Every structure is written in structure tokens, then in C-alpha cells.
Amino acid sequence: MTGSRAVVIGGGVSGLATASLLAREGHDVTLIERRSELGGRMGTWERDGFVFDTGPSWYLMPEVFEHFYRMVGTTTSDHLDLVDLAPGYRVYGEPNEGTKEAAIDVPAGCDAVVALFESREPGAGRRVRRYLRSATRAYQAAREAYLYNPFSSWRAFLAPRVLRNAPAVIPLLARSLWTMIRRRFADRRLRQILGYPAVFLGTSPFDAPALYHLMSHMDLVDGVRYPIGGFRRFAESLVNIAREKGVTIETRCEAVAIRRDASRVTGVEVERFGERRILDADIVVSAIDEHHTETSLLAVGDRSYPDARWRKQVTGPGAVLVMLGVKGELPQLRHHTLLFSDDWRDNFDAIFGDTPRVPDPPSFYVCMPSATDDGVAPRGHENLFLLIPVPPDVSIGRGGVDSAGDRTVAEIADCAIDQLSEWAGIPDLAERVVVRRTVGPGDFSDDFHSYRGSALGPAHTLRQSAFLRGRTRSRRVPGLYYTGATSVPGVGVPMCLIGAEIVLKHVRGDRSAGPLEES
The missing domain is CATH 3.50.50.60 (FAD/NAD(P)-binding domain)
Incomplete structure (x- = not known):
């Protein structure tokens, strides 16, 4: 044609x-x-010298980008200036009885990850090495035989490439990602480091099939990158x-x-x-x-x-996005920072359960690209992007610039700022905000016709x-x-x-x- x-x-x-x-x-x-x-x-939003990415912020699977560029007759390096993030991201846990848990910096590369796991749980280093080998096998099988497969007819399931890679995939469909993780590791934060990528897929580690442990190949083995300029x-x-x-x-x-x-x-x-x-x-x-x-x-x-x-x-989560221009430096944060609450089951039940509600306290994500890129914030300031998962529900409302927007979205944003302030040890964070914009599920519905206001689509x-x-x-x-x-x-x-x-x-x-x- x-x-x-x-x-x-x-x-x-x-x-x-x-x-x-x-x-x-x-x-x-x-x-x-x-x-x-x-x-x-x-998307992009700019104000007073701050430049915010309003959507994706994790550069993973670089070979997929390179393959696309080559398909159209060019290369990644012709268009993007990529830098490796070290560490890939930082994790803060929930403070207990006023005691703040030490931050965990998560590196890339199998040996470095093994050392981190072993430092927190004796024997976990050996187990995570096997886990990551399995993740790499599953990722390679998925890319070779399944992700690019149009599955045009039933014959596609009998193709030699599909059958050859089936042993690395099929056994992982019978149990959940969380079951696979829980059986291998006892430390709460190590479990969460391996389980959080399910959120990238719009689901929970309790519902995602174990096949998706392949995501750990992307961030822990291959590493996280960032394109300068956003x-x-x-x-x-x-x-x-x-x-x-x-x-x-x-x-x-x-x-x-x-x-x-x-x-x-x-x-x-x-x-x-x-x-x-x-x-x-x-x-x-x-x-x-x-x-x-x-x-x-x-x-x-x-x-x-x-x-x-x-x-x-089963619709993936909605999100409240919070874009903040902050005066002064924030050494407590890395380019990517994750806040993990202790009770994940309650967190995910709040979003996907029969009685949806905003998690309290939520686990959420913070991006500070100004840690890597001088061009996204004025000198002496930081650029923050917060993503708080919420139920896919347009009634949560819409956001706005400064104090504009619906009350529920504003309250979720205020609570997230306070939580980040407490958990990361930034007591004056709220007072240092000079630029603010929020986005809610109603905006996803209005701007993208997103079903139920989801930020990601079907789980x-x-x-x-x-x-x-x-x-x-x-x-x-x-x-x-x-x-x-x-x-x-x-x-x-x-x-x-x-x-x-x-x-x-x-x-x-x-x-x-x-x-x-x-x-």
C-alpha cells in the first residue's frame, strides 16, 4: 500500500x-x-526561568530509542545529549516514631546492586544477582519475541522465535511480582526497590505478573539516563x-x-x-x-x-502532578527520589480497591532535573516535579497555577510538600516555593480524553x-x-x-x- x-x-x-x-x-x-x-x-511548562517536563522523566530502554532513530535514518546521538545518573535514584522510607530512616542511594550495575542488597540483608546479594540474571533473560526474550510482535493471527504463537523464548516468559505468568520478591528478600526497602516499577506499568506489584521483574533489568542493570534539556x-x-x-x-x-x-x-x-x-x-x-x-x-x-x-x-492510577520552583539548593534530593510508605498494601488498595481513596501517607515520586541540568532552573534555585498516584477519578478535580485549581488537588499537593519536607529533612521547603502549578485527573481527562482521568491508561x-x-x-x-x-x-x-x-x-x-x- x-x-x-x-x-x-x-x-x-x-x-x-x-x-x-x-x-x-x-x-x-x-x-x-x-x-x-x-x-x-x-509536555513542557515554563515560568520565571523554570522549565518543567510535565510528563515522562525516566529514560530507560535506550536500545529502543536507538532502534527507532535508525529506522528513520538517524541516531540517538544526532538528537539527544544523554548523561548517566549516578545514583540512579534515592529512596526515603516512612519515619517511625519521629525517627527518620537513612536515605538509600540506588546504583546501577549488577555488582553495585549486589553490594547494596548485601549491606542491608546478609545473603541478599547472592539472591539479587540471580534475580537480575532472570530479569535480563526475561527482558531480552520479551524484546526479541513479544514486544514488537503484531500477533496478527494464531500462527504468531507458533513462530520459532516465540517458542524459543517462551521458557523465559511463560512460567512467570502464574504468580505475582510481589510473591516472587517476597520469597527472596525480607528487607522492606529492598522489596520495594524491586517492586516499585509496577507503578510505571499502571498497576501494583501485588497484581502485576512476575514477568515484570524484567523492569529491574532496566533501572538496576542497564541504568537510568537523562537527556540534557529535558x-x-x-x-x-x-x-x-x-x-x-x-x-x-x-x-x-x-x-x-x-x-x-x-x-x-x-x-x-x-x-x-x-x-x-x-x-x-x-x-x-x-x-x-x-x-x-x-x-x-x-x-x-x-x-x-x-x-x-x-x-x-482495571484502569491505571490517576495522578496529581505538582511543579515547584524552589529557592535555594536541595542536597537532600537526587535527580530521581522515591518516597516509600511502610504499608504498601493499603497504598495500592486505596488506588485499586473497592473503596478508592487518596492514600495516606502516599508513596510518591519526585524529580529534580536541576540536579543534572543547569538549564531548567534559574541559578540558585531547584526545579521539582512531584507525582502522587491517586485513584483514576475525575471528581478529584483539576489543578492550576499558584492557588488556582480545585480544593482536593490543592490539598493533595500541600500534603505531599509537607511529607517531602518531613521525610527528606527539608523543614522550610514550603516557604521556599516561588513557582507552583498543579495538575489533576480532571486535566488528564480534558487534555487527553483520558478514560476515568487515568494518567497511564489500562493497568x-x-x-x-x-x-x-x-x-x-x-x-x-x-x-x-x-x-x-x-x-x-x-x-x-x-x-x-x-x-x-x-x-x-x-x-x-x-x-x-x-x-x-x-x-
Whole structure:
């Protein structure tokens, strides 16, 4: 179908990557984005000399980035200046009876991690070495045979590459990640260091399959990096590549319906500046929230899923984001800092349980890119980004700049600032804040049509992982494809790049299991 007309809905990572891959293939591609800013959740906000990434902040799986860049005829080093973070991150635990637990700096590299584990729990070093070897095997198997696999038919499950890698994957689906960790380690913080990556997947370590211990290969074995200038540099590179490939990009242009005839997709009806028109297309790619596409852009008879599917979905957490410009230095924090409460079961039950509530106290994440990058804050100041997981519930509200926003969001932000102040030993933190902005689940719903206001999309439970997660090709409308965090293979910037490649495979009719040959 080289030379076909393609319309990509959504200017986030998956949308921009898909548009570039299709354009390089020779298709005539138009990308539409309802907002004025491209990059999707990978956004930027600037004020008074502070520059905040408003979305992703962990650079993991560098080989996936490099593979994508090579697919479009360039390399990572042509676009990004990456630095290794040492330590990868810092952990603070919950103070008990007024006693503050010492911070734990988590290094990268197997030997350094073994030394850390052994220092806290005799014998844990030997066990974590085996754990990390297993994580690396599972990661390599997933990348080689599953993550890039379009699973176009049942024959995909019998492909030699899939069968060869099955022993490293299948046995890990029968138990939870937490069960796997608990049986090997007794120290609470060591368990949490191995279990927290489940949050990156929009789920809890009690619900994620043990397969996802492969995440520990990414941060503990391979290490954490940061692109100088922030993740906006990556978003800018995607926009520039798309334009270089000839993609037509229209911002402030919203899809209102996907059109079809008796045999296949025919185009997208869009609205821009109050006027509606049809963009004709032989290929349509939805790179936005899958629930919105299915329930708002398609006629009932064209939908791949019944309504019951959405009611049963385990949705990943919502989030309250807090962006703070802080006067003075904060040596108590690293580029990445994690605050872990003692009672994780209560934390995750608050978010995913039958009676959702805001965790108290929450475990949450703090990013301070000014520890690495002089360009994100004025001299003598720090740039902080807090992410507090909350239930996926739009009624929690919306945020705002300074004192603007809904009360619940503001209260969650205030409590998180106070908690960080106490746990990290920064008693005057609140008084030193000179810039503040908050974002709540209502903003995710408004800005991204995010189902239930989730920050991440469907949780990566066993029934919502890999080929069980969703469709990358419409069941009902030939020529319609899905990609992005709410589709396959899942949450995270690398997954969105892989999802773009899966769409390219579908368009080509390529059923191969692994990454495509690089140009």
C-alpha cells in the first residue's frame, strides 16, 4: 500500500513516531492534534526561568530509542545529549516514631546492586544477582519475541522465535511480582526497590505478573539516563523528524468521527477553528485514548469492543502532578527520589480497591532535573516535579497555577510538600516555593480524553498485558489501527515507539516477531 493516504490522530509520541515511519515508507501522511502543543503527555511548562517536563522523566530502554532513530535514518546521538545518573535514584522510607530512616542511594550495575542488597540483608546479594540474571533473560526474550510482535493471527504463537523464548516468559505468568520478591528478600526497602516499577506499568506489584521483574533489568542493570534539556528535546526531535519526512501536521485540529464505506476506512472528519471537513484516507491510525476512539469517534457497529469491556477494565492510577520552583539548593534530593510508605498494601488498595481513596501517607515520586541540568532552573534555585498516584477519578478535580485549581488537588499537593519536607529533612521547603502549578485527573481527562482521568491508561495486569491488552488493528474497520499507551504493547515512551512499529508491520503485512531491519 505504499503511496496510500494516511491520517494519524494524535500528536503524542506514538502518533509522531507512526507518522514518521509511514511517511518514510512512502505514504502521504497527515497528523492532527487537538491541542496547540505537540508531544502529548510529554509536555513542557515554563515560568520565571523554570522549565518543567510535565510528563515522562525516566529514560530507560535506550536500545529502543536507538532502534527507532535508525529506522528513520538517524541516531540517538544526532538528537539527544544523554548523561548517566549516578545514583540512579534515592529512596526515603516512612519515619517511625519521629525517627527518620537513612536515605538509600540506588546504583546501577549488577555488582553495585549486589553490594547494596548485601549491606542491608546478609545473603541478599547472592539472591539479587540471580534475580537480575532472570530479569535480563526475561527482558531480552520479551524484546526479541513479544514486544514488537503484531500477533496478527494464531500462527504468531507458533513462530520459532516465540517458542524459543517462551521458557523465559511463560512460567512467570502464574504468580505475582510481589510473591516472587517476597520469597527472596525480607528487607522492606529492598522489596520495594524491586517492586516499585509496577507503578510505571499502571498497576501494583501485588497484581502485576512476575514477568515484570524484567523492569529491574532496566533501572538496576542497564541504568537510568537523562537527556540534557529535558524530555522536550526528545519530543522536539520527533516533530522535526516527522516534518523532514514530509508529514503534514495540523494542530488545534480535533477528530470528531472516523468515516468508512462498505469495505474499509475512508477518512476522518475533523473540526478546526469551528469548521468541519473530511480528511480522506486509506489508512487511519488512532494514537489517542482507545476508549475515546471507540466510544466517540466510531459508530456503534464499527466498535471492536462491547461496553462491558470498559466497565470491567482495571484502569491505571490517576495522578496529581505538582511543579515547584524552589529557592535555594536541595542536597537532600537526587535527580530521581522515591518516597516509600511502610504499608504498601493499603497504598495500592486505596488506588485499586473497592473503596478508592487518596492514600495516606502516599508513596510518591519526585524529580529534580536541576540536579543534572543547569538549564531548567534559574541559578540558585531547584526545579521539582512531584507525582502522587491517586485513584483514576475525575471528581478529584483539576489543578492550576499558584492557588488556582480545585480544593482536593490543592490539598493533595500541600500534603505531599509537607511529607517531602518531613521525610527528606527539608523543614522550610514550603516557604521556599516561588513557582507552583498543579495538575489533576480532571486535566488528564480534558487534555487527553483520558478514560476515568487515568494518567497511564489500562493497568498491566495479566489480563491486560501483551496481546491481551487490546487491539492494534480494528476488528470491524479494515484500514483502522490503534497505537499509544492505551493500546499494545503498553505504557511508557519506549512502548509507544514500539507500538508505532507494530502499526507499520500491519500496514506492510509483516508478521515477524522482533524489531524490523534498520535502514
